[in-house]
Amino acid sequence: MAYVIAQPCVEVKDKACIDECPVDCIYEGPRMLYIHPDECVDCGACEPVCPVEAIFYEDDLPEQWSAFGPANAEVFETVGSPGGASATGPLGSDHPVVEGAPVLSV
Template identity: 65%
Template sequence: MTYTIAEPCVDVLDKACIEECPVDCIYEGGRMLYIHPDECVDCGACEPVCPVEAIFYEDDVPDEWSDYVKANVDFFDDLGSPGGAAKLGKVAYDPPFIKNLPPMGEE
């Protein structure tokens, strides 16, 4: 189990969670942020700082956003485990589920 980022993050990308993460496991995609399921240590530091309340413990993701659990995993299929988001920087990729969503977030 790990933390996952859901729909409220799409097209918002606030990044307060990145600053709070002690293990640098929150990666930036094209439209949202993703938590690496193998690098996350389940500390929960990211959850309370998210201004749009998009971060959930995997078991607590609301049913209507359950597809985001898979999207967080899918983001890393080709990327693998780079061992830290800071050295990688923004990745110009989102899984098809995220890429095909209509524009969202704060205007």
């Protein structure tokens, strides 16, 4: 299990969660941020600092954003587990679910 970033983050990318993450497992894509499921230690530090309430424990992900659970994992299939976002820089592309997602009004 891991935390997941969902629809409300699309085009927001506040990055307060990155500052709070003790294991550097939150990666930046072109339209939103992603939590690497193999690197996340389930500490929950990222969740309360998200200004748009886009971070959920995987089991608590709202049904309307259920596609974002697999998307957070699948975006890393080609990247692997680099062991920290700060060393790798931004991801080159978003997951197709994110590429097609509308921007929510906040």
